[in-house]
Amino acid sequence: MSLRRAIALLSVTVLLAAATFALLGTSVDKGAGPIAAVSSDRNTLIEHGEYLAVAGNCASCHTAPDGEYMAGGLAFDTPFGVIYSTNITPDDDSGIGLWNDWDLLNSMRHGVSANGDHLYPVFPYTSFTQVSNEDVAALYAYLKSIPAVSSDNRNNDIKFPFNMRSLMAFWKLMFFEPGAYEVNENLSTEWNRGAYLVEALAHCSACHTPRNLLGAEQHNEKMAGGEYSDRVAPGVTRPWSAPNLTASTRGLGPWSEADLEAYLKTARNEFLESFGPMNEVIMHSTRHLSDTDIQAMAVYLKALPAIDPPEPSQPDSVVLGRGRTIYNLHCGTCHLPTGEGDPEMAPRLNKGSLVVQADNPASMINVILYSPKAPKPALSPKWREPMDEFQYILDDEEVSAVATFIRHSWDNNAGAVTPEHVARQRAE
Template sequence: MRFRRTLTLLLLVVPVVGLVLLVLPSARDSGSGALADGTLNTSELVKRGEYLALAGNCASCHTTSDGQYMAGGLPFETPFGTIYSTNITPDVDTGIGNWSDWDFLNSMRHGIRANGEHLYPVFPYTAFTKVSNDDAAALYAYLQSIPAVDRTNTENDLSFPYNIRPLMAVWKQLFFSPGAFETSDDQSEAWNRGAYLVEALAHCSACHTPRNLLGAEKDNAHMAGGEYWDKVAPNVHKPWSAPNLTSSSRGLGAWSKGDLHAYLKTARNDFLESFGPMNEVILHSTRHLSDRDVESMAVYLKSLPAIESSPVTEPDSVVLGRGRTIYNLHCGTCHLPTGNGDPEMAPKLNRGSLVVQAENPASMINVILYGPEAPQANLPPRWREPMEEFQYILDDDEIAAVATFIRHSWENNSNTVSGDQVARQRWE
């Protein structure tokens, strides 16, 4: 059946690939002359580009834990196979040393390499397309200024037919609208700056928006929470859920702009401390941004209209009772019987914890199984004792029961967690 569907897809798609390639726009069609406006000298342009690279969190994706800066090689697990980040140092043979500024803009604006090949949207050009010409020029100048690294790019490991790059032309025609960010005259300067950072450079929707079967973001659920694969242990990747960032009651509705600002600058606020993949976003990106830019991001995020999650079904009373017993035995001492946490012992689990309330419980399950990975940023420890891992203490049904109890107790109101969902997150 899978072969039949694949064959049908190819029969429909391949005949139009050539036509799409002919009509696909190029960055060179968008204007003429130099990219930058010419008001900055080279050193200023490089400095600005370095800041923009921090805003885009480029290093987290293009630098492995044991590799050289921006030399690529980081694996991204997707439903279609594994894609590896590329070398974006100015090495002539293996990096982007032979790229012109127009080639770089073409990759950002249209998802096309210097050799004309289509890029896969794991490189988030669906967001980077909104980056201005001037900012693209600054990013290019910065990347051309860093040390060149001779590291041949790792070949992707994608299943058929997703390993056929020309098919991306069809995907783009269906799901991609290129174009630079346009400000809104009806909004404040802070809102427009925040929208530019969140939607373009920081590409938050890449993780926080659900995707369809072909990997495109769902426009009708923008920022309503998504799923992606990341590590839970060295060389082990499992699903993580990115929470709802709209003003939903199970999203950012309970957070103030001050809560958001504190979290993005310090990895902490009154609700929680960062953990897991979000650590890299904060430690490598948002904490380095100016207070004004972080405030603008908070302004924009708090303006997003609420997209509510699906209706909640009542958990089985037996499951809730079992979960309460496990909670009181293993969790209540630190998180308190009220779920409100303790400033010295543990974060609150009651209303305001986006991970607890998320429709997809993957991240919450990961924390219970493996313990939260605290941010390593030379910060004093937030909690007296780190949370232990329960993967060897509780079985799948027990973890499902306590997660269900937490998600449906006090002021929380989220769906039941099943043993199968827990089993999906285990790696041993």
């Protein structure tokens, strides 16, 4: 289905969406809020809420560059337009100062704001719906404790008809099932804790699962890799590909639990160093989590069944030959002719690099064009020299050739990269 046909379909369903709006947009019963059921003293509750906010990486989305903490204003480029994160400080006028704990629960569990408006799933309530009442109460206590910031929320710039929030009622009817996380009694406590962190709080599937034309996650390919827009340079956004996190040989299959734990805690392991959007996830969230929670996340992720991408076609031998020449000239010194990398110079590019093996080459192209922006402040150990940018050195055909060579050399077996792929990623 084309985007045009999807828009036409949604236009036809406006009346149906309006009819269901009253049913799906209603708030939960506002009797005694969830905080009433929590026995912890307030300081303990706030401390727990702060930990949960870190696990959910709230600050990365609700704090704009050079903006006040949690005051919103961060832009999200979507296929439907630009959506800005909102102020979630306890300011009465522009934030959530007048919200009660039920309002926060209703937004996270049902995707409905305190005023009854449906929220767009850029706020990942499709994952947050699984957060327990007790944890929502702790989050509420923490958010109420941070400094209030008077900062008006920016108006979204969304294309018609997607700017009609009432349509979200119909979207929810088709794609959203609210409900708190239910423990799987057949699996370990550690697995369940990992599932709760990965699926609910950390909302990993929001980036690592492909979406359909209406922006809903495709659950038959859950965690098999997705695409989203983010910065590649100041003021420039381009697509990024989130890699496959299932047990596929082109996903987390070659990684051990220890490899995953090292990556989430230190931003690097023998296969990969964090770069780009993942820096914020690690720097603002996972590296601050307890060792037991990191281990639980690794246990859960390693248990995901493999979802393999389509078998790639073999690239032209001329392209591979040209790519080999470019690789030997620009890449081989640090990454070695074998692609195995060097502990001091550069990570390995051979089997096990999720970025190299991804079905979608967007992130790999971004690395070549703009260099892999390392975490700041840099975590130890770090590479001796940062990788150069090649956007002004290599043209589209050269970038596509060297990327294709890397993705089809040694133990790698990923798809060919075309000049059109590179042109899509290049900043004009």
